[in-house]
Amino acid sequence: MRSLHTVSEERLAPARRRLLQSLAATGAAAVFPWRAPAACADPADATRSSLAAARCAERWIRRQRIATSHGVTWPRTPGGSGPAPNQLYHGAPGVVLFYLELYGATGDTAYLREALAGAEDVAARNALPQVQTPEAGLYMGLSGQVFVLAELGKLAGAGRYTQLARRYLAQLTRLSRPVGEGVEWNDFNDIVYGTAGIGLVLLYAHRRFGDEAALELARRAGLRLIDTGIAADGGLRWEMEPTFEYYMPNFSHGTSGVGYFLAELYAATGDRRFLDAAVQSTRHLLAIADTANGQCRIVHDDGPGKHLHFYGWCHGPAGTARLFHALGRATGDPSWNEWVERGARTVLESGVPEKRSEGYWNNFGSCCGDAAVMRFFLDLYQVHRRPQYLQFAQHLRGFILEHATQQGDGCSWVHAEGRRDTADVSAQTGYMQGAAGIGAAFLRFDALERGRAHVVLPDSPFTTV
16 A cells, blocks of 8 residues: 655646646635535545545545656556556546546645646646557547546636647547548547547537537547448447457447437537437347336347346446437437436346346446446436435445445445456556546535536536536
């Protein structure tokens, strides 16, 4: 276990120091309402509020920090040989995002300093971006950095991070490769590595900066995805990439994620081609879904997992239902919500979180596990205000906290990232498989409880209001 360090004012880069001075001069309330940090030295306090639980996760993450010549970073696991990859899924950008939202929830500039220190190291490691297949993606590359830095740039006086985000956006544009009328960045179609996830960041950049060039590039990404769609079951399906050994239909690597981007692209452009392709994606998905008993279950893959059902963001209803919600929102047709409700019923009637299986193993994270499912039900409750959704989210929150590992005054979660070897366990720091993402899920709960805004990732159709 690394010793706890703090970032002193003297070690802050000038740009970060100026930002803190600007916040002090203008008042933090200009960005987020100021609240004095709550005293929470006892880990048992984490059971009393969602914010206290997030703080407990932060204290454990802080112990893992690695000071660098530019700022700070974090290893993927405690005692790791070096910093995690410079990406949203496992690495520092995801931890920075968690610290940014924790600052938004508390007004405590100690969290802001840590976010800025992490952002400086992200930028330094990306001075010459080595973006190769698949390192342009939302969760695995440059696109995720664009999003995190642009979110940081929303702070008063944080124009440096907006500039960095736009610089990386320009780099992302240069890395695109024309194919026919469309563009791609690598051979991947999916949300995690490929064109669909990158396209979502381009749509975010259009909303965030009013960048019409980003919207045009997203449109061309959508045209490329239409070209790569494969006719199936009266609709369309998308492989993760052409040479992968089997097909995964759900959100992170398959048809659901691509269809979701196309639905969001239709909402942004009004181009019916994208709506038609998104609807065709649902025709295929519903043709292969198990819809018995009012549910909607879609298998993990058509190979070794052809009888395997997940429940989380990656391959389960917590991710796949986003496509149906996005179509309902884009078209104004409430009938799409039936399939969102069926996805929720699938989870509610599954026996999770107590029932662990090959498709829902000992994982508490924001990709495959309990935090992903908790966020899904919080989002559904915000939209529909159905008490059973909030009750189930509360049950998941208690379950996650019950299984936290207490180390001093901090909390971590020791779990298996993959389903194939559930004995291979570790505690991770990052967003999709570690304490940062679990802490962010607690902050999502806190945002709902206190009626405050929260960070919304580019692949979520659920807004803060």
